Amino acid sequence: MAPKLLNDEISAQIRALFEAHLVYPVKLVYFTKKADCDTCEATQQLYSELVSLSNKLSMSEYLLEESPQQAQKFNVSLAPSLIIAGRDNDEQLDYGLRFIGIPTGYEFSALIQAIRMVSVRDSGLTPETRNELAAVSRPMHFQVFVTPT
Amino acid sequence: MIVANEFYDLAMRYNVSGVPQTNINENAGVVIGAVPEEYMLQELIKVLQEMTIPVS
Numbered sequence: 001m002a003p004k005l006l007n008d009e010i011s012a013q014i015r016a017l018f019e020a021h022l023v024y025p026v027k028l029v030y031f032t033k034k035a036d037c038d039t040c041e042a043t044q045q046l047y048s049e050l051v052s053l054s055n056k057l058s059m060s061e062y063l064l065e066e067s068p069q070q071a072q073k074f075n076v077s078l079a080p081s082l083i084i085a086g087r088d089n090d091e092q093l094d095y096g097l098r099f100i101g102i103p104t105g106y107e108f109s110a111l112i113q114a115i116r117m118v119s120v121r122d123s124g125l126t127p128e129t130r131n132e133l134a135a136v137s138r139p140m141h142f143q144v145f146v147t148p149t
Numbered sequence: 150m151i152v153a154n155e156f157y158d159l160a161m162r163y164n165v166s167g168v169p170q171t172n173i174n175e176n177a178g179v180v181i182g183a184v185p186e187e188y189m190l191q192e193l194i195k196v197l198q199e200m201t202i203p204v205s
Binding site for chain 1: 169
């Protein structure tokens with residue numbers, strides 16, 4: 001078995017943070033690839049370790065090459081991709097949040113924050129922003145490019 | 150969120166020069182750097198307005 005990516009100290013911190021802040025269940029949907037993916041294995045391990053730190057988290061995994069229907073359902077064409085969805089009994093609440101690539105460094109914090117936001121079902125945006133967004137009737141696609149820090 | 154150096158083709162397609170770079174509806178809006186929420190909202194509003202202006 002590969003050595004853990006999250007050491008005991010970090011794991012304990014995240015466990016405590018999840019314990020303190022997660023409210024509703026969060027469903028992670030992970031798309032991986034068998035071939036031509038340098039980071040898929042490590043990313044899968046990272047997410048598995050993360051899911052093990054809270055009973056509010058669960059994860060489904062799909063092989064991109066073998067799951068065209070699921071890939072289409074979640075509009076995924078790249079791997080590794082993670083969908084961070086809410087869960088309401090059997091219903092998945094897809095807020096459109098996607099992490100594509102391995103979230104390391106600062107992006108790992110962003111991932112933890114994204115999980116927390118989905119779990120509390122609150123974006124944390126200001127009332128002014130929410131007011132403006134309420135009038136938006138067209139789909140808006142935000143792509144945030146990052147590099148490991 | 151997209152890790153630019155893992156998806157070089159995508160980063161090239163969107164001319165990623167500095168990170169974080171946020172593209173709204175492909176290249177309709179581009180924000181480079183970590184900006185306040187208000188600034189991001191203004192960019193979104195700008196993109197929306199451009200969508201609704203008829204091209205004559």
